Amino acid sequence: MLRPYFAIMFLMLISILFAVVTVALSHLLGPKKTTKVKSDPYECGVTTIGPTWERIPIKFYIIAMLFLVFDVEAVFIYPWAVIFKRLSLFGFIEMMIFIIVLFLGLIYVWKKGALKWE
Amino acid sequence: MAEVRYLTVNMGPQHPATHGVLRLILKLDGETIVGVDPVIGHLHRGVEKLGEVKTYHQNIVFTDRLDYTASMVNNLGYVGAVEKLLGIEVPKRAQYIRVIVAELQRLAAHLLWLATHALDIGAMTVLFYAFREREEVLNILEQLAGARLTFSYMRIGGVAKDLPDNFIQLTKDFLKKFPARIDEYETLLTENIIWLNRTKNVGILTKEDAINYGVSGPVLRGSGIKWDTRKAKPYSSYEEFDFEIPTGTVGDVYDRYLVRLQEMRQSCRIIEQGINNLPEGKIIADEARITYPEKDRVKTDIEALIRQFKLASEGFIPPPGEVFHSVEAPKGELGFYIVSDGSNKPYRLRIRTPSFVNLGAISKMVIGHLVADVIAIIGSIDIVLGEIDR
Amino acid sequence: MLFFVVETVIKTIVVFGVFLLFCAYLTLAERKILGHIQVRIGPNRVGPWGLLQPIADGLKALFKEEVVPERSDKVLFIIAPMISVSMALCLMAVIPFGDHITLFGKKINLVIANSEIGLLYLFAFASLADYGVVIGGWSSYNKYGLLGGLRAAAQMISYEIALGLSCVGVIMISGSLNLVDIVKAQAGGHWNVIYQPIAFIFYIICALAEINRTPFDMPEAESELACGYNIEYSSMKFSLFFIGEYAHLMIVAAVATTLFLGGWHGPYLPSVVWFLIKTFLIVFFFMWQRGTFPRLRYDRIMMLGWKVLLPLTLANIFVTGLVMVLAR
Numbered sequence: 001m002l003r004p005y006f007a008i009m010f011l012m013l014i015s016i017l018f019a020v021v022t023v024a025l026s027h028l029l030g031p032k033k034t035t036k037v038k039s040d041p042y043e044c045g046v047t048t049i050g051p052t053w054e055r056i057p058i059k060f061y062i063i064a065m066l067f068l069v070f071d072v073e074a075v076f077i078y079p080w081a082v083i084f085k086r087l088s089l090f091g092f093i094e095m096m097i098f099i100i101v102l103f104l105g106l107i108y109v110w111k112k113g114a115l116k117w118e
Numbered sequence: 119m120a121e122v123r124y125l126t127v128n129m130g131p132q133h134p135a136t137h138g139v140l141r142l143i144l145k146l147d148g149e150t151i152v153g154v155d156p157v158i159g160h161l162h163r164g165v166e167k168l169g170e171v172k173t174y175h176q177n178i179v180f181t182d183r184l185d186y187t188a189s190m191v192n193n194l195g196y197v198g199a200v201e202k203l204l205g206i207e208v209p210k211r212a213q214y215i216r217v218i219v220a221e222l223q224r225l226a227a228h229l230l231w232l233a234t235h236a237l238d239i240g241a242m243t244v245l246f247y248a249f250r251e252r253e254e255v256l257n258i259l260e261q262l263a264g265a266r267l268t269f270s271y272m273r274i275g276g277v278a279k280d281l282p283d284n285f286i287q288l289t290k291d292f293l294k295k296f297p298a299r300i301d302e303y304e305t306l307l308t309e310n311i312i313w314l315n316r317t318k319n320v321g322i323l324t325k326e327d328a329i330n331y332g333v334s335g336p337v338l339r340g341s342g343i344k345w346d347t348r349k350a351k352p353y354s355s356y357e358e359f360d361f362e363i364p365t366g367t368v369g370d371v372y373d374r375y376l377v378r379l380q381e382m383r384q385s386c387r388i389i390e391q392g393i394n395n396l397p398e399g400k401i402i403a404d405e406a407r408i409t410y411p412e413k414d415r416v417k418t419d420i421e422a423l424i425r426q427f428k429l430a431s432e433g434f435i436p437p438p439g440e441v442f443h444s445v446e447a448p449k450g451e452l453g454f455y456i457v458s459d460g461s462n463k464p465y466r467l468r469i470r471t472p473s474f475v476n477l478g479a480i481s482k483m484v485i486g487h488l489v490a491d492v493i494a495i496i497g498s499i500d501i502v503l504g505e506i507d508r
Numbered sequence: 509m510l511f512f513v514v515e516t517v518i519k520t521i522v523v524f525g526v527f528l529l530f531c532a533y534l535t536l537a538e539r540k541i542l543g544h545i546q547v548r549i550g551p552n553r554v555g556p557w558g559l560l561q562p563i564a565d566g567l568k569a570l571f572k573e574e575v576v577p578e579r580s581d582k583v584l585f586i587i588a589p590m591i592s593v594s595m596a597l598c599l600m601a602v603i604p605f606g607d608h609i610t611l612f613g614k615k616i617n618l619v620i621a622n623s624e625i626g627l628l629y630l631f632a633f634a635s636l637a638d639y640g641v642v643i644g645g646w647s648s649y650n651k652y653g654l655l656g657g658l659r660a661a662a663q664m665i666s667y668e669i670a671l672g673l674s675c676v677g678v679i680m681i682s683g684s685l686n687l688v689d690i691v692k693a694q695a696g697g698h699w700n701v702i703y704q705p706i707a708f709i710f711y712i713i714c715a716l717a718e719i720n721r722t723p724f725d726m727p728e729a730e731s732e733l734a735c736g737y738n739i740e741y742s743s744m745k746f747s748l749f750f751i752g753e754y755a756h757l758m759i760v761a762a763v764a765t766t767l768f769l770g771g772w773h774g775p776y777l778p779s780v781v782w783f784l785i786k787t788f789l790i791v792f793f794f795m796w797q798r799g800t801f802p803r804l805r806y807d808r809i810m811m812l813g814w815k816v817l818l819p820l821t822l823a824n825i826f827v828t829g830l831v832m833v834l835a836r
Contacts, residue, residue: 003512003516003621003622004601004602004621004622004623004624005621005623006513006516007516007519007520007601007620007621008598008601008602008620008621008623008629010516010517010520011520011524011597011598011600011601011620011621012594012598014520014521014524014597015524015593015594015595015597015598016590016594018524018528018593018594018597019589019590019593019594019748020590022570022744022747022748023586023589023590023744023745023748025570025744026569026570026571026572026574026743026744026745027574029570029571030570030571030572030573030574030743031573032573033573034575036578038575039575039576039577039578040577040578041577041579041580041648041649041650041651041653041740042650042652042739042740043127043128043650043651043652046128046131046132046141048128048650048651053646053649053654056658057147057149059662060658060661060662063662063665063666063810064661064662064665066814067665067666067668067669070669070818071665071668071669071672073669074669074672074673074676077673077676077825078627078628078672078676078679078685081676081679081680081825082679082683082684082685083683084679084680084683084829084832085680085683085832088833088836089833092829092830092833095829096826096829099822099825099826103819103822106814106818106819110814110815115810115811115814115815125651127651127652127655128651149655149659149806149807236802239802239803240722240723240725240801240802240803241800241801241802241803242542242546242798242799243545243546243799243800245546246546246547246548247546247547250547306800307802310801310802312723312801312802312803312804313802315804315805315808316802316803316804316805488805488806488807489655490803490805490806491805
């Protein structure tokens, strides 16, 4: 039963090894002539104005929260979908109620303007 | 009250989509623009000041470098102003040749605009298609002037050389296939839902704003105002040509796009008329103290040699006075204001460049839009930093 | 047991190498295809038809100076591309790229890990790969990078939901999350695309957004953000982002093949060949539309994801369920 995971772990190992080795290799092989200007952030050739790590607009947090809600929904739908053939009508109606409740949530969020960007 | 902090971002001078070394200091609330501050001057070369120390002939070369995508039209504007100052008549054939090459140049400039504008919005393929045609236009102009970008083809009183033998045929061949190529761009863009999404109702400049900001060219016409220097103050026999002035309705990026595409079609009409009705005759006025003699005469005739030498070293002396002459460049109204104090150099040369004035309206168009729209709007104004900074 | 270990190790290494080679040559393929769309020829200097170009690119990246911005978060800055590429490469574990072959009298399945929850694994690791982009954009202390990273984060998570939901119809029909089972259920021409055509279209749209390709290539919109999240990256770290991106592209196409186009099934030709043909047709489609479409604006992308695709994928689940219940 755990056999697939051995393969996955092994693949992950090679992948990470590949990433680390190539970066290390380029670190070893590449020239190193660091200058002050070179290590400045690139902003179209002029010095940046003001700090970069500022507060991030709230919209992104809202999107992140909405994502959590709906991704969990998707995760709930998956097992249901797998055994859907065995659940028949009752399971179908049950899931539809669940989806409709969340859909109403989406409409609420929509009407509240959380999905507006401008 | 809550404190509002904005992110300040430099867009340019080293930015792939500001069409040169324009720097915009953007104030962002998230991705929405709340403030824009254009910083120019990175390409300042002092063309106007240089004009005061060079003779009238020598200045033609500097006008090439203003809007380097349309140097023929810059030449035309400058020599037009000097001719007005001198009060000399340009032969009809030269006038027609000037119209033909100016319109060919307009095609090349608009194609370059289309290419970069589409690339800015992400339609990479249009860039290569437009450059394919621009290449052909430049090949034709190369036959004529020997250069591909900075032509210096116009002379005070006429043009430098007569049309080469194959010019007419090349142009005719080009005109035959070009309208179909415009259709090709339109297939890719005009009704593309994403293109409409990106350009419709973006960067609106109302009629009133357009007039108040003094914009000209396709930006003005996109806002629905029928003003074209070629019609309003005809120069170089434009009154003898039959063409229309396309206008937009809303004044958004999409309207400016449509106006320019229509202008390309109109330019084709003008070139065709020019070629069909091209009169015979001289290509440069024969004014002994002003225009150069023919090159082969210089080698055999001592008077011609003296005339050539005097013009090249000292130049000519126009009467004192001042003059303003403007032409319709691809970007808008390009005006030259010359003050003469009766010496062989202009006392003052002032250039009214369309991009500079058009760029002034950017804050009106940009504020409230997103970062992505800034790119589309800059592209639709069609600026060239060479003439903004002069 | 020993045979299993040896088999897995060899299989994994071979597949890993071949997959990496495909990713490298996808860059060449993309440049060639775009070149021919755009009336030019694409790279043709390094080797015949430019065939050595990817190798030259790789070597060049290896010998370039790596610049780590002074004010960046250096650890995260270096880790970000590694996350991006290694997670994207891990994705191939559960993709069945062929039926099975018999070597030395042993049956070898042409899939690295025949996992019962293959599809969940895919979505989980695809999200992990997005972290690389976000961290890379944030850690480089660059405003363009930051904006690119934020955009990437918001866009990817928004489309992930719709992407996940567009596959539900397939799961309902096949009754399994195991990709091998899903392919087997499509034997005999019963491709899921016939039963779920709308879901297939949704999947392709969401996939384009998920791998940040035109018209959804916002996070790295060259013309606005001057490259976006990878703006500060150089040398191999820059390449790793790209390898990750192309790996992701391959995987997305392979998953589309597996879920909707009958996987390795097909007449006459060996199963692996069929799988590759279908996958590369989808990859070609992705490249083709890059040469055709302009870029959507960011707010429209988000709107499309939340206001159009999400309700429609839910509706698709509803209709699929209804039809299946009624047809019973």
